[in-house]
Amino acid sequence: MKVATYNVNGVNGRLPVLLRWLDEAKPDVVCLQELKAPSEKFPLEAINVAGYNAIWHGQQRWNGVAILARSLEIEEVGRGLPGDPEDTQSRYIEAMVGGILICCLYLPNGNPAPGPKLDYKLKWFDRLTQRAAKLLEFNTPVILVGDFNVMPTELDVYKPERWVDDALFRPEVRAAFHNLIAQGWTDAIRKLYPDKIIYTFFDYFRNAYQRNAGLRIDHFLLSPQIEGKLKAAGVDLEVRGWEKTSDHCPVWIELKK
Template sequence: MKVATWNVNSVRKRTGNLVTWLQSAKPDVVVLQEIKAQEAQFPKAEIEAAGYNVEIVGQKGFNGVALLSLHPVEITARSLPEPAADEPARYIEGKVQTPKGPLTVGGLYLPNGNPIGTEKFAYKIAWMDRLAQRARALLASEEMFVLGGDYNVIPTDVDVYSPAAFAGDALTQPQSRQALRTLLNLGLTDAVRAIHVEGPQYTYWDYQAGAWQKDNGLRIDHLLLSPQAADRLTAVGIDKEQRGRPEPSDHVPVWCELDVA
């Protein structure tokens, strides 16, 4: 079972790239972020033609998440616990059946939080607390799950091309990193680091200042696995070549494979 996450940064602009990647990479379940579209604007027909069931939590012009699955999927959440009435579209969760039992996949687009010292940063940390609440509930089921998405957190200085350049950024603040460690300390596994233990493994390159050409990247897109999923982890990949395509997203797909046969 191949599970992937990709911040597509406007699905309408990247439909061609997305469909081409789906056809070549053939992930079983994909969570998308920053689709920047409501359901009526989403290129559902093109993606269904590639064989995928499509579920969307959309928002006009901003945010927005989607879950695509080659298999029948039961949507189990369209927001984190205790959503506000004006909750932005940042979370979707679904369950698929495998020969080794159910697998829940949550897709999230975590708030950026900049600038620090503002209500935006406080909202980021509060959102991460709600994510941890959801993770605890999922852990109580003792079933396989993956929480994938754009976490907007750089876990360590190894995960950024220049720690000094991001010292004042919400992505590297101690509170942000501690909130991510809280998730890991619950018993979740960072899939990329479970296999690629050392060195940079970037998932994002800014559009500005030649970041892609200079390999000035960040690792902010993560797949966190429950113990039951981590026990079945067999492979991890970052499809870096997608950043070099025409009209690319500034993020690339991250995927893992679980042995559920």
């Protein structure tokens, strides 16, 4: 099974790019972030024509997450991260797909930092950590996947000294990520490529993509029940070079049956 994540940075504006990538890469399951569309504007017909069924949690102008599946049923488990009933941002959705609990997330950016946005990010991270602990108690295969807006280590960012005060790299944010991992999750990319420079995001400015000046912020965290099935992982870097593309690249893993 090939599972992918892709922050599309606007599902309708980038729809031709998304459809082209789906046709070429043919992932079995896809988690999308930053739909930037209300639920009624999700392009379901085009997604269906491409061979995928979908569930989604949209929001006007910002955020939004979705799970797509090819030749697999999607059984929604829940939407919205538990722990704050007043949080209306569309950043989290869970579904059973092919016997795996897929948890698609778009973690807050947190900038400018310090400030209210960083506070919200850290609170959201705490709620995610609490939910992740519950998921491990279910003793079922789980994947936490999506745009975490965190570079876990200096290996995950071009010129880390320039990012020390950024909300994606501040010590308390990285500590939150490592606390999550410490519950028993496996960072899929780092399991297979512990020392390799791998980036999943390239800013639109300063020719970042051409200079390979990127960040690794899109992650797959695997529960103990599934980490042993990991056989391959990668980043579709070429998609970042397509016309009118997202600033993120699709990232994928392959699992043994």
